[in-house]
Amino acid sequence: MALISSDRTRFPVDPWKLLETTHAPGQAGALETNFSIGNGHLGIRGAHFSPADTELPGTFINGFHETWEIKHAENAFGFARTGQRILYVPDANNFTVVIDGEELSLHSSTVLDYRRSVDFATGIYTADITWACRSGAVVKTTERRAVGFEVRSNLGLSLSLSSDRPVSAEITSTIVNRQDQPVEDHTISDPRRSGRHAGRVLLPLDLEGAGGSLRMSWQTAESHQRVGVAVDHVLSTQELPVETVVDQDLSTVRYVVAVVAGETLTLEKSVSYAVADQGQDKDVRAVAAAELRPVPAIFADSTAHYARYWATSDIVVGAMPELQQAVRWNLFQLAAATARADVAGIPAKGVSGSGYEGHYFWDQEIYLLPYLTYNKPEAARAVLQFRHDLLPLAKERAAELSVDGALFPWRTINGLESSAYYAAGTAQFHIAAAVAFAANRYTWASADADFRDHQGADLLVETARMWVSLGFFGADGSFHIHGVTGPDEYTAVVNDNLYTNVMARFNLRAAAACPHPGVTDEERAVWRAAADRMHLPFSREFNIYSQDNDFMTLEAWDWDTPRDKYPLLLHFHPLVIYRHQVLKQADTVLAMFLQWQDFTAEEKRRAFDFYDPITTGDSTLSACVQGIMAAEVGHPVQAMAHFTEALFIDLDNSHNNTIDGVHIASTGGIWSSLVSGFAGMRDQGVMLNFDPRLPADWDSLEFTLKIRGGLLGVSLTHAGITFTYDAGTPLQLKVRDTVVSVAAGKPVTVPLAEMPALVPLVG
Template identity: 55%
Template sequence: ARADGSGVPAKGLTGDGYEGHYFWDTEIYVVPFLTLTAPEQARNALRFRAMHLDQARDRARELSVKGALFPWRTINGEEASAYYAAGTAQYHIDADIAYAIGHYGAMTADQEFMRGEGAELIVETARMWADLGFWRVGDGETFEIHGVTGPDEYTTVVNNNSYTNVMARWNLRLAVRMVRDLQTEAPDAYGRLVRAVGLEPEEVREWERCADGMLIPFDERLGIHPQDDAFLAKELWDLENTPPERYPLLLHYHPLVIYRFQVLKQADVVLALFLRSGAFSQTEKRADFEYYDPITTGDSSLSAVMQSIIAAEVGHQVMALEYFHAGLFVDIGDTHGNTADGVHVASAAGTWRALVSGFGGLRDDGDLLSFDPRLPRSWSHLTFRLTYRGSRIRVHLTRRLIKFTLEQGDPVRLRVRGVEYQIADTPLEIALAHQGLYLPGLASAHPVIGGRRSDGTLITAEVPEVAETEPRTEQLPAV
């Protein structure tokens, strides 16, 4: 991240795993960590995408969409993914980049970047979504996105992946807001943007319409967001009775076997619950977590940290700590058996997020930093620092209070459990009556084997049989 304009590879500079390529985890895990701790380095990492915008435009034309489509796997701006179903089909890479840019802008107020390179990137990714999706007319109109793969690479090339649609909607709305803000607040920058990308006013209105009409799948009977249109119709993979030596699944089963089942490589809907926290109710978050957690393998090193964050928020605090430890020891304990190929950089960044956002309760997708702590019962305290719009904040959490100290910069407004405060010269201590909802276990685990789907059909599960051969060496191209 220190090399201006260079990306952050999946293994950093610690090993030759993935041949120095990098993926979406740069923007979803690494850049947000840098934004809140070393914002100048976050900007450096984001500039890599800006430098390769023209290549992304070419890639979009190759896949018959407008705007820019960034490569799933790259080292030089060109697509290097060989397996399209778990690679190029992950169009969500565009929304992931938009998320990192939007988060960086909100946390730093870096107007120079956001009004220049950042604005171009946001506009071109929004264009891609507006062209990739289509309007489906029935009783009403919905904007839908078909033929994509979400973060979960055990389910590929689907219609209306919930994560993709949620993040695409946000990408479109961010573009609308940025363009309109530039029109009123920075007309010169707006003029430069119009000339640079050929922006037309009707485009912006269409982005807003697409965002408002975006279909976000929801099952009323189960009270959950289906991962995609067809996910709930599949048979369950019986993970409880899958032998330990059959993990990770991708090394022991052909992808076509895995794709037939409700089974996740990593957090998908659950990741959206964190990144767009304000878009979901607590009831929805708990129902989604309790449905997907039992069928999530954690075969990806990126999964445990996000499961930890949402588990803490919805009340499964014992599970949150277990998942945190799983993320913490990915490399220290070599739990995935591949640390020799290099450190899992994104998982390490995610472990920090699990501390700060899971146990510290930080949410940063609103107008102010917001805290709702969940300190583990076995911990006496937690201390961390944040950089927010040029100010350095020290946060100290105990079971009875949360204390904020402004170490550098201007006063900062924030919220603790819905109440607004300001940190200035004097440290601010706020009493805490509790550490959030505490559930002893999965109180109402879903999916229920033997239960019924919304259409009344029976939910069944199995463990696919495999021939007694050597484990597969072919891997899906994911981190």
């Protein structure tokens, strides 16, 4: 059901803000996600300040998690043994406001005016509400919040209150341990959603507070991680008595104030968090307290950060304002998920929710690393460094599965495999190629020789060793990889999945070409032979590449299945889905996008025409890729339809699980849809390639890319594409069949002939 795009009265269009101007019941949880803010380390959901007006509020820190023993009904060797789940950290984003004895709440009080926003230009959340109180007073409250970037542990909150007549106000600021609070368990009906632990998880260590200041710490019961929270309050009136109560689950700071008519009372709440892993000798309370900053400084920090961010990361679309607003919301959420993650993974929901347990998947390498590589290459390097740090555990996992080299877990936080369903988890060996591909792309785009020769080389070599031991040379002379699952989780544990084989081939060739002192000439020769003889299933009957050896023999899916039976994974046993010709997401089509040099235009078009109609889009990773390839093969109507679907996945809650957090991989896919889809950018060849496919009703598309130490500006219209570059060494580019050199201070424009459009697909 459409949410924001279908009600532009309630959610007016602003190219630099997400706005809500009328409160209405329903969808509160999805909107808490849409109005969330974060910095990649710390995330705050966009809940209202009153506890009565929230659905699934919370605060998260990337990587802060609890573990538990996975209980398999029928165990087997090599099954994942330790579950991991991101935790709600003690949540400071809570106030209770009582005016003349009436607690203000959207569901029980009279609201005269309502407006809240997230400002993409500053990163600041603001909620302005005017209340008609039962005492006759008209009261306005303004809540503002922002996270820090210079100091990534910071959260700044302010609550202002004014009245048209004198009132008595009771303001209670609370810190809630939401992790140990009883909540509805959403996992019963939807495996995509995160469950909660039974029993207490956060065990109190030191809890102190006085005079409006709190210094508290907890430790997780099993993973033994610690979190410290420091909170200071500043009230903008004369010094008043304050009641401070400290408890492991609900700590409060309470003020009773006589508010003078026409004057504004402001309570500022400065918060800082610190975490420590087991074995780290760190006083988390002291660290959190040392990093506290005044609230105005946190707001200024957020504003300065986003000024720098948009200067090089904005994408301007010459299209309907609704699209520009949605594009910037997606780019804003990318920053919220990645900006200060530092050396850590990027959870599938960033730090906006608990969906998918806070795990890191292949999403970060295939869908997020392109954006980071060309917008914040130092962050891309940090994510890859995180993968490199996990190599020892990846080697242990490879040995457990009887292969050489390194095998990264399908889903993890701490480096151990936590996917309890191996058919759609561990069997997705293609994550190894995703890591190698991202490392190779970063090296290609950044020219970072140190990374190439050390971390990059290690990642390429160890994953190549895994592939050559996983696969085998068959009697037909070809190299085969059996018993794997590709990106399409509706077809599991198959032989010679095309995507897996294509990406493994890339991985083997890249490793064979990369200098590494621990690799012998004999190893390189085997890698090259395996790559050159890699089996790619092809159907002569349909004249297309087959998704795997047996895909073309499967029974067709019944496409009269009612729409309320989608996503299929919630309504059909996996075995029912596995034996049918139906896709959860683009698979072969994705392979042809990533390894674009290896397939002809005709092969890509035939594959898209076959697979697109049988792809359900049940995965939020799919629409962006389908749109990119629709643009390339000449289906502009489908390209725009898929792009729009991806653009509004969370803004419209179209998959009915936005409550659990932003689909961060899809937001990365929006960046790729614009840059690689409509601008037609392809990389990792001899030079950067562009083959633009600007939508007919768009006037222009503008963006910048950080590449080889410089900033490449790209401005696309229907008439031509213009490049600027600010680095000292000229950059070679190819636009369709034209090669140009772009030097600093010398813009280059390449005219574009109109591209013929193919007939839109039907079905």
